[in-house]
Amino acid sequence: MANFSDRLHDAIVRTAAPVVVGLDPRFESLPQTLLGDHRGTHDPKVKAGLYLVFCREVIDAVYQHVPAVKPQSAFFEELGPAGMIVLAEVIQYAREKGLLVILDAKRNDIGSxxxxxxxxxxxxxxPWQADCLTISPYLGDDSLTPFVETAIANEAGLFCLVKTSNPGGKMLQDLVVDDQPIYRHVGAYVEGLAQQTRGNCGFGAVGAVVGATYPDQLSELRTAMPSTWFLVPGYGSQGGGAKDVAGGFNENGIGSIVNNSRGIIFAYSREPFASKYEPKQWQRAVEDATLEMIADLQEHTTAGKLKG
Amino acid sequence: MANFSDRLHDAIVRTAAPVVVGLDPRFESLPQTLLGDHRGTHDPKVKAGLYLVFCREVIDAVYQHVPAVKPQSAFFEELGPAGMIVLAEVIQYAREKGLLVILDAKRNDIGSxxxxxxxxxxxxxxPWQADCLTISPYLGDDSLTPFVETAIANEAGLFCLVKTSNPGGKMLQDLVVDDQPIYRHVGAYVEGLAQQTRGNCGFGAVGAVVGATYPDQLSELRTAMPSTWFLVPGYGSQGGGAKDVAGGFNENGIGSIVNNSRGIIFAYSREPFASKYEPKQWQRAVEDATLEMIADLQEHTTAGKLKG
Structure with missing residues (x-):
């Protein structure tokens, strides 16, 4: 074990892949070959069991190529306690495969x-054994510090929402106070936490969520937050491309880990993979889509410097 | 079933008690008589089993006096899947006793x-069967509307964080934009959602979290948000009293439901209850503390008009 920031850094350098695969199991999108006769089921336990199989097979397809996976807690919580049991099993399986696990739960509360x-x-x-957790900042500094203290005590990490990928994020995040949008105020606070939790790699264990859908702001924040890892959603299904995330990397190819969920895990249902593979070969589509994304980032961002 | 707002209204009028009992089980605070030989356990399943017993006994002590309980998801999640199984059982038990269940989970995410x-x-x-959920607004309008649509489709409710009870809440919530603090901007948006989801009682199914620790802002928001139920934390252990929450009620004694967690469920360990009751009578301390809080609100707020 080491500082989360250094573990993330080492895993990204080792794979030359600043990519996290989002585990967002949606029942209606699961491959038919996996659903079998359970397609019409309403039983949360049956659905949860299929989520476990699906997530394990996704992990098998990607673990040799990427540093991390990001389970989205909502899709497991949607199934009630049965989903939560499976979430813990998915995290454990990913860890056994050597992956870092970023639990996307956007938690927030105060004090104890x-x-x-x-x-x-x-x-x-x-109990959940995640390496990292996403958190939300509306409750302010004394809501963030308890997360930071516990994360550091456990050599774990955090990503705090700063500038999110959705259009409505502007409602609060882009309001201007003292000539700066709110996301810059939150960003400055998070950069302070990153500096306090800095590892040998120069980045902190507290990172920021900054969307790929706002490339200018991503570049602006990369400059303003030199010690802060960015978790970048919005690549792929949400419309962001490699050129949009390029600003999230520093001159050494470090600084961001870009998420792709649906674009990888359900790649079997989109072109070119849908034509290329039989339905039962959906895992090959997952692996191909992962390799394609890695190559895309290596070609169009400074992350290409991590190769070889 | 009916609009959540009307169900909340009817339950408050029936009990003349605008009080929600917060179910925040903390292992180290559980009554010794309940812990028995398990005091030193580190087994999440054993702890979760004790949480179930404790929460059921708290519910037994209060269900005839108050309209609602508010399980705090964090304390159940802290125990992993075992805690989540018990959370579902606690919610089910409260519903069987006729209580409304406000699940305090402060969830937030976008779209699907x-x-x-x-x-x-x-x-x-x-699967979880809550009547109402707390949510957090940093992600903006298109993160709130999916919650609202699903809540309305299920005759359920929401409370969105607006002005929270913790000192650090000011970091974002009190920043001023266009001569108004951020919490007023969020409040205005929530009031709009409340108006869109209004029940027969005149209040909406989308409410706001407004802390008891800022009485002036509570009064200000009551005026600015006439259709919005307030969930008011901060009474009791966080320092707020009945006079501090008085501004949260309209002239008819309606408009707020005031939370008390530790001050009720762990009343056995504080005066005057600690001297009054034997340790094994901890449930009587829970009931007494509940009745004392109800009387306090009836005496010092317009909620007194709800009586008889």
Whole structure:
């Protein structure tokens, strides 16, 4: 174990792939060959069981290529306790395969309640055993510090929402105070936390979520937040491309880890993969889409410097 | 079933008690008589089993006096899947006793991910079966509307964070844009959602979280948000009293439901209850503390008009 920031850095350098595969199981999108006779089921336990199989097979297809996976808690919570049991199993399986696990749960609360979330979710001695958790900043500084303290005590990491990928994010995040949008104020606070939690790689264990759909702001924040890892959603299905995320990397090809969920895990249902593979070969589509994304980032961003 | 707002209104009028009991089980605070030989356990399943017993006994002590309970998801999540199984059982037990259940989970995400949270948690046909969920607004309008749509489809409710009870809440919430603090901007948006989801009682199914620790802002928001229910944390352990929450009620004694967690469920460990009752009578302390809070609100706020 080491500082989360250094573990993330080493895994990205080793794979030359600043990519995280988002595990967003949606029942209606699961491959038919996996659903079999259960297509019409309403039983959360049956659905959860299929999520486990699906996520394990996705992990098998990608673990040799990428540093991390990001389970989206919502899709497991949607199935009730049965989904939560499977979420823990998915995290454990990913860890066994050597992947870092970023649990996307956007948690937020104050004081000892925030500590309870962090204790439950972060580190190998916690019940959920995630390496990293996404958090949300509306409650302010004294809601973030309990997460930070527990994360550091467990050599885990955090990504705090700063500038999100959705159009409506502007409602609060782009309001201007003292000549700066709110996301810059939150970004400055997160950069301070990153500096306080810096590892040997120069980046902190507290990172920021910055969407690929706002490339100018991504570049602006990369400059303003030199010690902060960015978790970048919005590549692929949400419309962002490699050129849009290029600003998230520094001159050494470091600084961002770009998420792709549907574009990878359900690649079997889109071209060119849908024509290329039989339905039962959906795992090959997952692997191909992952390799395609890695090559795209290596070609169009400074992350190409990580190769060889 | 009916609009959540009307169900909340009717339950408050019936009990003359605008009080929600917060179910925040903390292992180290559980009554010794309940812990028995398990005091030193580190087994999440054992702890979760004790949380179930504790929460059921709290519910037994309060269900005839208050309209609602508010389980804090963090303390159940802290125990991993075992805690989540018990959370569902606690919600089910509270519903069987006729209580409304406000699940305090402060969820937030975008699009179909937000819908997944809402579908999983809200309404009698969902796995978690809560009547109402707390949500967080940093991601903006298109993150809130999926929650609202699913809540309305299931005759459930929401409380969105607006002005929270913690000191650090000011970091973002009090920043001023166009002569108004951010919490007024969020409040105006939530009031719009409340008006769109209004029940027969005149209040909407989308409410706001407004802390008892900022009485002036509570009064200000009551005036600015005439259709919005307030969920008011901060009474009791966080320092707010009945006079501090008085501004949250309109002239008819309606408009707020005030939360108390530790001050009720762990009343056995504080005066005057600690001296009054034997340790094994901790449930009587829970009931006494509840009745004392109801009387306090009836005496010092317009909620007194709801009596008899």
């Amino acid at each position: 309640t925030a500590t309870a979330y962090a204790k439950g979710m972060l580190g190998p001695n916690s | 991910t937000a819908t997944a949270y809402a579908k999983g948690m809200l309404g009698p046909n969902s």
